[in-house]
Amino acid sequence: MLAGHRTWEFENQPVVSSTGTVGGPFEAKGRIPNDFDTLHDDLWVGQESYEKAEKVMFEEACMKSIEKAGLTKEDIQLILAGNLVNQITPTSFAARSFPVPYFGLFGACSTSMEGMALAAYIVNTGGFKYVLTGSSSHNSSIEKQFRYPTEYGAQKPPTAQWTATAAGTALVTDTGVGPRVTSATLGRVIDMGLSDPYNMGGAMAPAAVDTIEAHFRDRQIDPSYYDLIVTGDLGKIGQTIAYDLLTDHGMNITKDQFRDCGLIIYREDQPVLSGASGSGCSAAVTYGHLFNRMKEGEFNRILVVATGALLSPLSYQQKESIPCIAHAVSFENN
Amino acid sequence: MEIINIDHVLERGVKMSDQKKKNLSPVQQKYQKFASDREVKRPVLKNCLKAFLVGGLICTLGQGVQTFYYTFFDFTEKSAGDPAVATMIFFSVILTGFGVYDRFAQFAGAGTAVPVTGFANSVASAAIEHRTEGYVLGVGGNMFKLAGSVIVFGTVAAFIIALIKTILIQWGGL
Numbered sequence: 408m409l410a411g412h413r414t415w416e417f418e419n420q421p422v423v424s425s426t427g428t429v430g431g432p433f434e435a436k437g438r439i440p441n442d443f444d445t446l447h448d449d450l451w452v453g454q455e456s457y458e459k460a461e462k463v464m465f466e467e468a469c470m471k472s473i474e475k476a477g478l479t480k481e482d483i484q485l486i487l488a489g490n491l492v493n494q495i496t497p498t499s500f501a502a503r504s505f506p507v508p509y510f511g512l513f514g515a516c517s518t519s520m521e522g523m524a525l526a527a528y529i530v531n532t533g534g535f536k537y538v539l540t541g542s543s544s545h546n547s548s549i550e551k552q553f554r555y556p557t558e559y560g561a562q563k564p565p566t567a568q569w570t571a572t573a574a575g576t577a578l579v580t581d582t583g584v585g586p587r588v589t590s591a592t593l594g595r596v597i598d599m600g601l602s603d604p605y606n607m608g609g610a611m612a613p614a615a616v617d618t619i620e621a622h623f624r625d626r627q628i629d630p631s632y633y634d635l636i637v638t639g640d641l642g643k644i645g646q647t648i649a650y651d652l653l654t655d656h657g658m659n660i661t662k663d664q665f666r667d668c669g670l671i672i673y674r675e676d677q678p679v680l681s682g683a684s685g686s687g688c689s690a691a692v693t694y695g696h697l698f699n700r701m702k703e704g705e706f707n708r709i710l711v712v713a714t715g716a717l718l719s720p721l722s723y724q725q726k727e728s729i730p731c732i733a734h735a736v737s738f739e740n741n
Numbered sequence: 742m743e744i745i746n747i748d749h750v751l752e753r754g755v756k757m758s759d760q761k762k763k764n765l766s767p768v769q770q771k772y773q774k775f776a777s778d779r780e781v782k783r784p785v786l787k788n789c790l791k792a793f794l795v796g797g798l799i800c801t802l803g804q805g806v807q808t809f810y811y812t813f814f815d816f817t818e819k820s821a822g823d824p825a826v827a828t829m830i831f832f833s834v835i836l837t838g839f840g841v842y843d844r845f846a847q848f849a850g851a852g853t854a855v856p857v858t859g860f861a862n863s864v865a866s867a868a869i870e871h872r873t874e875g876y877v878l879g880v881g882g883n884m885f886k887l888a889g890s891v892i893v894f895g896t897v898a899a900f901i902i903a904l905i906k907t908i909l910i911q912w913g914g915l
Contacts, residue, residue: 456873556870558837559887560846560853560862562788565781600769601776609776648779678847681781 411625414592421530423738424583426694427471429464431572433546434691437673442695443573444471450547450572461490461497461545461574464687466504468541468574476578483507484535487526488576489518490543491686493552497543515715516640517594518542519575519690520734523711524591526579527736531588533581541576541694544685553604553720566606568642569679571672575690586701586738592622596717598730604716604723608645608669608681611714614731615641616652618712622735623658630660633737634706637697639689639713640669642682668692668711689713698738707740788850795845795852803829803856826857833858837865863887 410416430443431450440446445467452460465488473480486505488498489512502509514521522540529535547557549570555561579588597617601610615638623630630636641649646667653660668689669682693711700706714733723729765773807825810816816824836842842862846853853859864884871883885892 458873551870555887556866558840558843558862558866558869560837560843560859560866562847562850562854564783599772599776600765601773606780609780612776613772644780648776651779652775 410590411621411627413595413621414590414625415524415528415531416590416626417527417531417588419531419533419581420587420589421527421579421581422583422587423577423585423694423698424580425472425475425578425585426698427468427473427475427541427574427576428691428695429468429471429543429574430691431464431546433677434571434573434672437677439672439692439696442699443691444468444695457545457548457551458492458497461492461543461548461572462500464545464572464574465490465497465501465541465543465576468543468576469501469505469539472539472541472576472578476580476583478537478578480505480507483537483539483578485510485526485529485538487512487522487538487540488542489513489522489686491515491549491552491570492545497545497548514686514713514732514734515717516544516684516686516689517713517715517732517734518686519639519693520591520711520713520736521715523577523579523588523736524593524734526577527588527591530579530581536581538579539576540579541574542686542690543574544570544572544687546570546572546685549685563680564605565680566603566609566642566644567680568607568640568669568682568684569673569677570685571640571669571683571688571691573672573685573687573691575687575692575694577690577694586698586740588736589739590622590626590737592618592625592735594618594733594735596730596732598728600728602723602726602728604718604729606644607684607716607729608640608642609648610645610729611716611731611733612641612645612648612652614733615645615649615712615714616656618733618735619649619653619710620656620658622710622712622737630658630664633664633708633710635666635697635709636660636664637666637668637671637693637709637711638733639667639692639711640682640684641667641714642669642680642684644681645714646670646682671696686715701738701740704740708737709739710735710737791848792850792852792855795849796855797852799829799853799856799858829856829858830861833861834865837862838869842866860888860891863891 429445435446454460486509519542526538526540597614712735718729810821871879
């Protein structure tokens with residue numbers, strides 16, 4: 408079960424039997440629109456606030472997962488999810504419409520894999536048979552909370568990232584057809600003293616590197632074991648830093664094999680500066696795009712490393728540095 | 742680069758919060774250097790040029806509006822300033838409402854932020870943003886979230902400058 412210091416190997420191999428992904432209008436114009444189950448052309452999703460819009464998107468993603476598995480709301484035994492809004496209200500409010508136990512999680516953008524690691528652990532040990540996990544983010548609700556009003560004219564530096572409007576959920580079950588969850592490496596909080604909230608990639612890269620190295624050390628395997636090692640979401644700059652750090656440390660990893668969810672979701676010509684971010688980004692890209700490629704057989708073994716910057720607007724104004732975390736989960740085809 | 746040996750960074754982290762000092766450990770310093778080598782820097786010179794051109798263009802436009810008022814209406818060159826500023830604010834608020842002012846701003850930077858249009862944008866954008874929390878606590882309470890500090894420190898600065906001017910006139914014999 409426990410391998411090394413902080414990796415769980417799931418001997419009963421829980422299955423991701425279905426997933427649900429929802430995106431906004433900007434994501435519809437992105438690189439992977441076909442990998443979303445639902446795309447909205449209205450940023451408000453017909454709601455009166457962006458927070459409500461995010462709640463609705465997360466509910467829809469949950470329902471997609473449940474429907475695709477041929478289940479009903481009542482069959483789900485536990486929901487493990489979170490987002491970036493204060494007190495994770497969109498997730499908790501969405502959970503209100505599901506009559507099942509719920510744990511709200513906060514790991515900033517690492518929430519997607521935090522939830523997946525816990526869900527797989529619970530299913531693996533027989534705690535529950537059907538666990539729904541996921542995460543969401545909404546560009547406008549996050550900009551409003553962490554930065555400036557959306558319509559305020561502040562020039563962003565090239566290191567800034569664009570918060571994705573997306574939600575992704577996955578249903579983890581003990582039996583079924585789909586990618587198997589084989590292991591999870593839990594991250595620890597790493598702070599390299601960076602304090603620029605417009606350079607999250609640079610702040611989060613060491614956390615990703617720490618977790619990736621721990622994963623290979625604990626499982627005693629080589630990076631070539633995986634077809635793909637995907638971070639979420641370091642963006643252009645953070646990903647370059649992470650890659651250089653890993654190669655610097657003598658890790659045998661190739662550029663083709665090392666990808667980032669924040670660089671997959673949008674096209675090159677979209678004005679997203681360093682790339683995408685947001686807790687919904689890694690969830691939607693992994694559970695949509697990457698799992699579809701696994702189903703097609705393009706990839707058979709992937710390691711997803713979701714990274715989170717654990718800052719708040721208050722901590723930033725109080726001149727605190729940005730502590731970061733990364734959790735890794737491996738998915739493999741049979 | 743040595744990140745694996747993170748334990749003494751963690752220790753350092755504890756010490757940091759204890760002393761509330763920004764002393765960085767050698768590992769942190771080394772990483773920051775490593776990261777900043779790979780960072781894309783702000784194109785400062787290009788941004789300055791764009792700000793100069795766009796800012797200048799907005800001010801020229803404002804001057805045009807002012808000239809228009811004292812040529813075609815009953816204003817003097819001096820009194821036409823007020824309606825001209827009001828007109829520029831109006832344009833800025835309209836563009837903010839249509840969601841395009843922030844897109845110009847990503848290109849123009851200080852060029853759209855420094856003129857009065859930038860001030861209007863900061864008030865209007867905050868008001869729009871917090872509409873969902875109601876008129877009193879939302880719009881009213883947050884409207885000056887960004888502009889408030891400009892008003893506060895603008896007033897403080899004006900007071901100090903006026904004080905200096907008065908002192909110089911009274912005792913300096915200017």
